Amino acid sequence: MTEDSLPRIVGFLCKWCSYAGADLAGVSRLKMPASLVPIRVMCSSRVNPLFVLKAFLSGADGILVTGCHPGDCHYQDGNYYTRRRFALTQKIFKELGLEADRIRLSWISASEGKRFVDVVTEFTENLKTMGKNSIKAEIFL
Amino acid sequence: MKALKISKLPDDAIRELLLSLFERKKIGGVFALAKTNTHNYAYALITNKELLKNITPTIPLMPANAGKLLSRLTMIEPVSTPIAVVVRPCELRALFELVKLEQAKLDNLLFVSFTCSGVYPTRFMIDGIENKLKAYWENIRTGQILQDLRESCRICENFVPDNADIILTLMGKDNSNESILLIKTEKGKNFLEDKSGQLIEADLELKKIENMRSKRIDEKKRVFADLKTEDFGIKGLTEIFGRCINCHACSKACPVCYCKLCYFESSESEYSSSTLEKELNKRGAVRLPTDTVFYHVGRLIHVGITCVGCGMCSDACPTSIPVFTIFNKTAEHVQQLFDYIPGRKIDEQIPLSTFNKKEFEEVED
Numbered sequence: 001m002t003e004d005s006l007p008r009i010v011g012f013l014c015k016w017c018s019y020a021g022a023d024l025a026g027v028s029r030l031k032m033p034a035s036l037v038p039i040r041v042m043c044s045s046r047v048n049p050l051f052v053l054k055a056f057l058s059g060a061d062g063i064l065v066t067g068c069h070p071g072d073c074h075y076q077d078g079n080y081y082t083r084r085r086f087a088l089t090q091k092i093f094k095e096l097g098l099e100a101d102r103i104r105l106s107w108i109s110a111s112e113g114k115r116f117v118d119v120v121t122e123f124t125e126n127l128k129t130m131g132k133n134s135i136k137a138e139i140f141l
Numbered sequence: 142m143k144a145l146k147i148s149k150l151p152d153d154a155i156r157e158l159l160l161s162l163f164e165r166k167k168i169g170g171v172f173a174l175a176k177t178n179t180h181n182y183a184y185a186l187i188t189n190k191e192l193l194k195n196i197t198p199t200i201p202l203m204p205a206n207a208g209k210l211l212s213r214l215t216m217i218e219p220v221s222t223p224i225a226v227v228v229r230p231c232e233l234r235a236l237f238e239l240v241k242l243e244q245a246k247l248d249n250l251l252f253v254s255f256t257c258s259g260v261y262p263t264r265f266m267i268d269g270i271e272n273k274l275k276a277y278w279e280n281i282r283t284g285q286i287l288q289d290l291r292e293s294c295r296i297c298e299n300f301v302p303d304n305a306d307i308i309l310t311l312m313g314k315d316n317s318n319e320s321i322l323l324i325k326t327e328k329g330k331n332f333l334e335d336k337s338g339q340l341i342e343a344d345l346e347l348k349k350i351e352n353m354r355s356k357r358i359d360e361k362k363r364v365f366a367d368l369k370t371e372d373f374g375i376k377g378l379t380e381i382f383g384r385c386i387n388c389h390a391c392s393k394a395c396p397v398c399y400c401k402l403c404y405f406e407s408s409e410s411e412y413s414s415s416t417l418e419k420e421l422n423k424r425g426a427v428r429l430p431t432d433t434v435f436y437h438v439g440r441l442i443h444v445g446i447t448c449v450g451c452g453m454c455s456d457a458c459p460t461s462i463p464v465f466t467i468f469n470k471t472a473e474h475v476q477q478l479f480d481y482i483p484g485r486k487i488d489e490q491i492p493l494s495t496f497n498k499k500e501f502e503e504v505e506d
Contacts, residue, residue: 050404053438081496086505091474096370
């Protein structure tokens with residue numbers, strides 16, 4: 001498989017859980033598609049919906065927001081706010097006819113290296129069947 | 142509920158009420174629409190009771206959303222003397238949202254409002270709104286929706302000012318010299334306690350309100366169905382926002398778009414030469430000004446949940462983008478998601494500033 005045919009995913013990884021989960025996947029030598037561009041954030045609630053929208057409009061094929069499982073947030077309840085914001089963003093994507101399936105919210109803990117790989121692999125496969133983000137072909141945004 | 146009956150036309154009745162509040166030293170000022178020049182109307186803060194003759198609270202115009210103006214007045218501290226505020230229902234709802242967002246304070250404000258029949262686009266001031274008044278009041282009497290009103294007003298369901306202290310009943314009002322001012326709250330009662338005049342028992346004109354509401358809902362269905370936002374996709378969005386000149390007037394006119402440090406006004410949103418080069422390498426061309434779709438959809442994500450549907454955005458748009466229609470239609474879905482009506486209750490939290498531990502399990506995995 002060439003680099004070009006892989007979807008590009010922009011991932012926002014919470015420092016305390018998902019980023020550590022990704023790290024664990026790495027030290028465990030687990031294999032996953034090289035489709036993810038990780039961005040570390042201090043908490044999933046740091047992700048302004050504008051980040052997701054900007055990545056989407058810039059042509060990312062998928063946007064993955066990850067954080068600690070509900071109840072496990074390092075800052076007590078940051079991820080509950082994230083979930084509401086995500087539900088809202090997804091709703092607006094749907095209502096404007098944008099492909100809401102290109103954005104995804106997943107909870108991955110620091111011990112779930114395997115789950116991190118599974119999420120990225122599954123999301124990559126889904127995006128492959130969806131094809132390229134059509135925004136790439138749109139010139140005058 | 143108790144009501145005050147004043148044998149005068151609506152504007153005169155409100156003037157008389159305010160004057161009596163002034164004379165009994167219940168209020169120190171009035172915030173209301175006033176005639177400021179031959180043809181112009183604007184909101185004004187009036188402390189000299191001689192100037193009360195200039196106010197025209199029911200003139201069908203909204204040159205600015207009063208919620209935003211009142212937020213400016215009370216953001217740092219509440220007004221020191223009681224002020225009577227005469228505004229439309231959507232302006233009151235906007236103010237309530239701003240209070241929740243800690244951008245305004247309600248202390249010392251007495252709210253007078255009325256069952257609202259809508260306003261004309263502000264540009265109608267150019268030809269003189271006076272020409273329109275006859276048709277306007279005639280349509281209030283017959284309970285019809287005037288087609289040249291703002292679109293936001295033609296499709297508005299929340300035109301009863303539930304949160305006002307005193308409500309002037311205007312729905313279906315005939316041209317008789319009789320105005321009914323309902324005293325809705327304890328606060329309203331306190332302000333009027335020693336007011337002389339005839340107190341009667343009265344209620345909202347419920348049947349006429351329901352009649353109007355069902356007409357507006359039909360109109361809304363039609364308008365929303367015509368604008369197929371769900372089919373927009375990126376093609377539709379670039380088409381409709383392709384007219385945007387990036388003036389940000391919609392955001393400045395919007396009462397609930399309140400951030401002082403807006404991302405879209407910041408240098409962070411400007412393209413550096415390297416970003417520009419990157420974009421050019423990717424697409425081969427860049428639309429200037431950049432990011433109009435990003436701006437509008439981004440703003441929609443930010444204010445959708447608190448959109449009160451006043452229509453200031455469409456009114457302000459110099460290139461006639463149907464900003465209101467797109468925003469309100471999408472916002473309605475978002476608000477339904479959280480079962481939230483902006484400005485309905487002051488103690489109801491804005492959905493994004495609170496959460497339940499078990500909810501929205503369908504969006505996560």
